[in-house]
Amino acid sequence: MAEVTPTRAFKDGEVSVIFVLGGPGSGKGTQCAKLVQDYGFTHLSAGDLLRAEQTRPGSTYGKLIADHIKAGTIVPQEVTLALLEQAMRESKSKKFLIDGFPRKMDQALKFEDDIAVSKMILFLDCPEEVMEKRLLKRGETSGRSDDNIESIKKRFKTFIETSMPVVDMFEKQNKVVKVKCDQPVETVYEEIKKGLKKFDF
Ligand code: ADP
């Protein structure tokens, strides 16, 4: 029987995708903002897209998303994938930093089957106690429903149990650049730039 070739939204080589992973508060958004300035990537944060959809008038997913975010659990992949694909198309960009995605194996497999294959994974590695401190501080002004100690603990559990297996899978494909993030923002960024060079960015 003939082999089935997946039809992706973007043909191989048409776009460059970097997944930016790491625990909550590891500094994904902070480092992505710097990479956008220096490399011209389009930054798409899955969490930001979900929060926007949550408050969009007429969205059927508002409550579902709000409940998952507060509980620190993963929103069903269909919702997040549709938001990402739409944002990628609308941006007309060719270079993407996809921040906080994929957080679960089904998201990773479906994205790479249906949308595009990632070129590199940037994994921001940070001890829980450092992330906890940062998130509690961020919670003083963020207005986020999940920057409180109860939700933070749940997010850590989801990260270890559900998201780390995704990083491990990509590590086996030799696509992961791992950077220690309990260092000043600029030091982390210098390490990231070195990692990007290895993948020709
Ligand atoms: P994430 O997107 O991974 O959840 P953020 O980029 O929002 O993380 O960072 C979480 C908080 O920690 C923010 O308040 C940010 O200013 C702060 N922060 C990020 N990176 C560092 C760092 N290297 N050192 C100290 N604070 C940081």
Ligand code: C5P
């Ligand atoms: O990345 P961020 O911390 O902004 O994500 C906030 C929340 O959004 C997560 O804790 C989770 O509930 C949801 N999310 C998701 N799937 C993703 C990214 C975020 O369900 N890929």
Ligand code: MG
């Ligand atoms: Mg973030």
